[in-house]
Amino acid sequence: MLTTIKKDKHMKKIILLAIVLFLGASTNAQDKYFTKNGTITFDATTSTSPEKVAAINKSVTCVLDSKTGNTQFSVLMKGFEFEQALMREHFHENYLESDKFPKALFKGQIINSSQLNYSKNGSYDVTVKGQLTMHGQTKDVEANGKLSVNDGKISISSKFAVLLNDYGIEVPRLVSDKVAKSASIKVDCILQVLGN
Amino acid sequence: MKKIRDTIKVLALLLLIWSKVSAQEEDLLKLVAEDKPQKELVKNAFKATRVINSQSMEFLSPGTMDFIILHRFGQISEGMSNFFGLDQASMRMALDFGLRDNLMVGIGRSTYKKEVDGFIKYAPIRQSTGMNSFPVTIAIAAGTTLNTLPWSDPLRQNYFTSRMAYYSQLIIGRKFSDKFSLQISPTMVHQNLVASSYMSNDAFAAGFGGRYKVSKRMALTWDYSYLLYGVDMDLYNNPLSIGVDIETGGHVFQLHFSNSTGMNERAFLTETTGSWDKTEIRFGFNLSRMFQIKKKKESPKE
Numbered sequence: 001m002l003t004t005i006k007k008d009k010h011m012k013k014i015i016l017l018a019i020v021l022f023l024g025a026s027t028n029a030q031d032k033y034f035t036k037n038g039t040i041t042f043d044a045t046t047s048t049s050p051e052k053v054a055a056i057n058k059s060v061t062c063v064l065d066s067k068t069g070n071t072q073f074s075v076l077m078k079g080f081e082f083e084q085a086l087m088r089e090h091f092h093e094n095y096l097e098s099d100k101f102p103k104a105l106f107k108g109q110i111i112n113s114s115q116l117n118y119s120k121n122g123s124y125d126v127t128v129k130g131q132l133t134m135h136g137q138t139k140d141v142e143a144n145g146k147l148s149v150n151d152g153k154i155s156i157s158s159k160f161a162v163l164l165n166d167y168g169i170e171v172p173r174l175v176s177d178k179v180a181k182s183a184s185i186k187v188d189c190i191l192q193v194l195g196n
Numbered sequence: 197m198k199k200i201r202d203t204i205k206v207l208a209l210l211l212l213i214w215s216k217v218s219a220q221e222e223d224l225l226k227l228v229a230e231d232k233p234q235k236e237l238v239k240n241a242f243k244a245t246r247v248i249n250s251q252s253m254e255f256l257s258p259g260t261m262d263f264i265i266l267h268r269f270g271q272i273s274e275g276m277s278n279f280f281g282l283d284q285a286s287m288r289m290a291l292d293f294g295l296r297d298n299l300m301v302g303i304g305r306s307t308y309k310k311e312v313d314g315f316i317k318y319a320p321i322r323q324s325t326g327m328n329s330f331p332v333t334i335a336i337a338a339g340t341t342l343n344t345l346p347w348s349d350p351l352r353q354n355y356f357t358s359r360m361a362y363y364s365q366l367i368i369g370r371k372f373s374d375k376f377s378l379q380i381s382p383t384m385v386h387q388n389l390v391a392s393s394y395m396s397n398d399a400f401a402a403g404f405g406g407r408y409k410v411s412k413r414m415a416l417t418w419d420y421s422y423l424l425y426g427v428d429m430d431l432y433n434n435p436l437s438i439g440v441d442i443e444t445g446g447h448v449f450q451l452h453f454s455n456s457t458g459m460n461e462r463a464f465l466t467e468t469t470g471s472w473d474k475t476e477i478r479f480g481f482n483l484s485r486m487f488q489i490k491k492k493k494e495s496p497k498e
Binding site for chain 1: 202205206209223224225227228236239240256257258259260294374412413443444445446486488491
């Protein structure tokens with residue numbers, strides 16, 4: 001094949017183009033940012049609840065590909081910390097069934113990623129669109145947030161709501177005055193370059 | 197002919213590029229090393245720290261206080277005149293405290309013989325999955341009861357220590373599945389003073405307790421003790437209780453039928469007079485309410 005290529009000018013151009021496209025399309029580790037200590041809090045407290053129905057997870061894994069805007073989160077359900085031990089037991093045993101569904105995953109894209117300059121300090125309003133898998137159910141999620149570049153580190157933050165029913169999480173009528181139908185989710189992660 | 201061959205080659209090359217590009221969108225998370233599988237304690241084999249009467253293999257989370265009211269009505273065999281036992285009542289009030297994940301203490305007082313009791317429960321080994329997994333929870337419980345009734349014969353030489361009894365037991369339990377748990381508890385009870393000189397001061401029993409979860413918040417429970425030695429079987433019977441656990445928010449309701457009146461180890465193991473054969477069983481309930489008295493330092497921010 002190579003001998004015939006040498007003689008064919010057209011073929012040479014096509015292969016050159018192919019190589020350029022190939023190189024342009026690959027991303028290397030320098031374009032990827034990650035953290036294993038991201039923070040996610042959820043709050044499902046109603047106005048009539050005597051206690052806060054909320055928890056915080058400080059060991060969230062997040063990976064961001066700055067070349068494509070791909071963003072993925074992995075959240076270990078048992079990593080959520082509660083003020084009340086009994087609330088944590090019920091959360092895992094009755095609501096999220098964490099033994100059956102140990103992790104929540106989000107796979108999505110930052111829509112306006114190509115407009116962001118990841119190599120310069122700056123702050124941008126972003127929209128992330130993707131799929132959230134929790135309690136065995138997958139649903140489309142779209143959320144607005146902020147992305148800031150600060151000396152090579154990327155901070156992302158976002159606040160959005162999820163309907164518990166969408167993910168098969170049942171709230172019995174008996175506690176419906178304490179546990180809200182939708183939970184407010186807050187994401188705060190500081191990502192650094194994924195070195196090789 | 198040559199043009200076609202070339203086109204095919206180009207298409208093949210472009211296909212290679214495209215597959216490399218699309219592969220980038222796949223699992224980014226795989227690039228970040230997964231944490232090693234950790235040891236995980238198995239929890240909630242039973243919904244409460246007592247099966248019905250006996251200590252269960254479960255513990256309270258540290259910083260938790262459990263206020264429990266145990267109630268036993270009269271015997272159903274007493275019929276309509278006593279409203280099938282509901283006109284009579286025997287009660288125990290208790291406060292349990294969770295000190296560590298595997299250590300708890302509790303105090304209580306029963307109206308039956310006006311007995312005050314206290315216990316400590318410790319699990320040196322707990323059932324766990326993951327790294328270094330262990331198939332069962334092994335716990336030790338020990339307690340004391342103090343009879344506070346006035347002496348029946350004040351003129352006799354009465355000793356304070358005669359009011360006391362002690363029990364110690366080993367609890368070996370396993371959560372077989374999300375729905376089914378089973379535990380056995382060999383127990384020893386020592387009473388400083390017994391009713392008659394022919395009776396033994398020491399009694400040995402083997403407890404069998406279990407639960408079968410019927411729904412997310414409801415379970416069937418049974419609590420049986422087989423008396424091995426030291427209890428006069430002409431007067432007394434093996435205690436057997438069967439019931440239902442219902443969990444709602446911060447409360448656990450345990451509703452059951454039992455042939456024992458006593459609600460501490462000394463009382464229900466050595467003094468169960470009722471017999472299931474003669475429907476000398478009583479309806480009763482345990483009501484448990486948990487309070488978090490020592491909150492964790494960090495809490496979710498606003």
